[in-house]
Amino acid sequence: MAAHRAPLTNHHADExxxxPDHRHTSTGKPLHPNCPGRSYSQAICTCGTWEFKNSGKGYVDECRKRHLATHPTPAKAPKVLRDLLRLDLP
Ligand SMILES: [Zn+2]
Ligand SMILES: [Zn+2]
Known part of the structure; x- marks a missing residue:
């Protein structure tokens, strides 16, 4: 099973x-001439059952990571479990 991803994207008020090349100052002011300003950030998980939208980019990133942590990733199985499985080998 492939691990899920929930890429974070930024959007203008008109969606x-x-x-990423629309750069902003640390206070969120757009530096790009064609950019009306970032209105919100959004993350949609590839599992299809989760998406999150908020004006706070850091908050979306936090929720995204918290959601992704709910998906078990086979590669991250605890070492002790892998050792146990190995004991079953001849
Ligand atoms: Zn922009
Ligand atoms: Zn998910």
Missing amino acids: SACP
């Missing part, structure tokens, strides 16, 4: 994408 169009605010791409």
Whole structure:
């Protein structure tokens, strides 16, 4: 099973994408001439049952990570479990 991803994207107030080359000052003011300003950030998980939208980019990132942590990732199985499985080998 492949691990799920929930990429974070930024959007303008009209819901169009605010791409990474639309840079902003630390206070959120747009530096790009065509950028009306970032209105919100959004993350949609590839599992299809979760999406989150908020004006706080850091908050979306936090919720995104918290949601992704609920998906078990086979590669991250605890070492002790892998050792146990290995004991079953001849
Ligand atoms: Zn923009
Ligand atoms: Zn998910």
